[in-house]
Amino acid sequence: MTKFGRHDDKTLIDLMVESSLRALEDAGASEKNVDAVYAASMLAGELNNRVAIGSALVDQLALIPAAADRVENGPASGGSAIKNAYCGIACGMYDTVLVTGGEKMRHVPGETITDYIATMTNIEAEYVHGVTLPSLAGMLTRLYMERYGLTEEDLARVAVKNHLNGSKNPYAHIQQPIALEGIYGSPEAEVNNPMIADPIRMYHCCPVTDGAASVLLCATEKAKEFTDTPIRIAGIGQATDKMAVQDRKDPAVLEALRVSAAQAFKMSKTTPQDMSLAELHDAFTILEIVESEDAGFFKKGAGSKALRDGVTALEGRLPINPSGGLKARGHPVGATGVAQVVELTWQLRGEADKRQVKNAKRGFSCNLGGFANNILAFVLERS
């Protein structure tokens, strides 16, 4: 992947090429090896005035005549692209597929980005009323506070943990640790951490980020041609839920995650207890807590206690977001689902350096589309 951050001097395609070449070089793959390319991006047209970026990427990578598609599934575009690549290989159509997700967003004013992103909500039921993604996160947070006793301190602790992890990740957008008192419970916190969507504040939201991430997938029997330490995609799940949060059976439950995570665990013949680490989709800190429950790691309402007890810290029993997560690594929207799988791959190979999870054997990731109405789940393992 590229470093995540601000890249004024590069186009979206520049970032995707840089990331793709790193993945190909890492695998020792040549142009003869790549049968297809999946390019994931949510807002290439809206923010970068480019569509059909699969064709652009395959051309710039000199991989013609490999098949090429753009995959768009909101913030789950990256996860969907990996799933499509997996399916293309599993059905026997391709041997080797390159997946690259990318987004370039920082050059566009924040309110414009927020408005484009808000168009993935239910337009008639939500968007026209002024609903944005932070507002949905704010309403979910309030439900959680009133029902399960979640506190603002819990939300801040997710940010503190993920910034600490991000400070050990040279690819992270923000590599600076933050102190709890800097964003919570002090006079300076009121200044540093303004309200965005009451009760959520700025440090409960991920930054706006440019970047790209890539993985090279191949059939299991081909893997040894590229590496002695292949990482296997052991399970994949994908499920949807009602487009509008108001229409869900219980708006405090991420049902699409319950279903997709269960699919991924079943396919991989594992349970949540078998995971050495998890990369969760913390676009808002509330989501890390809710996902840690609905994916099956903790009972409903117990995620914040696990956080407070250090279970999800880098040295804990189940490190969550050792990369820094979306909170600190950043969230170039279409790249995120791929970046999560890249982090799991490095962790399972033992290449994560200062943020290495000890004896990592299996990892879980989930990539949320919409406000959790379309979710991809993955289980990866050392083979």
Next chain:
Amino acid sequence: MSENRLVAYKCKKCGAIVYPKRFLCSSCRGRDFEEYPLGGEGKVLTYTKLWAIPEGIEQLPLTLAIIEFDGKVRVTGQVLSEEVKTGDRVRPVWGHIRKVRGKEIQGFRFELIS
């Protein structure tokens, strides 16, 4: 939907209430709906006060809520007060909601019933 009353839709096959209108009933896949006027008041399930407002909104902060009607159907919308709390009773009122790419949007917003 008119400016006189907030209307949901009742599936003629299974009786499920949906809002806004949809092609298929999400409970039974039925395709025929009849209008189902929502009662005069709903109850706030959750809310937020949005300080990072999108383009086309003037109100700062913008109060948004998910409101339950008759315990059967939920509606998302703006509340015309910053004093709202979970469980408060609200009633729909017609008016200007926002502009989307310069186009005026009208619809129901909600005011607190004191």
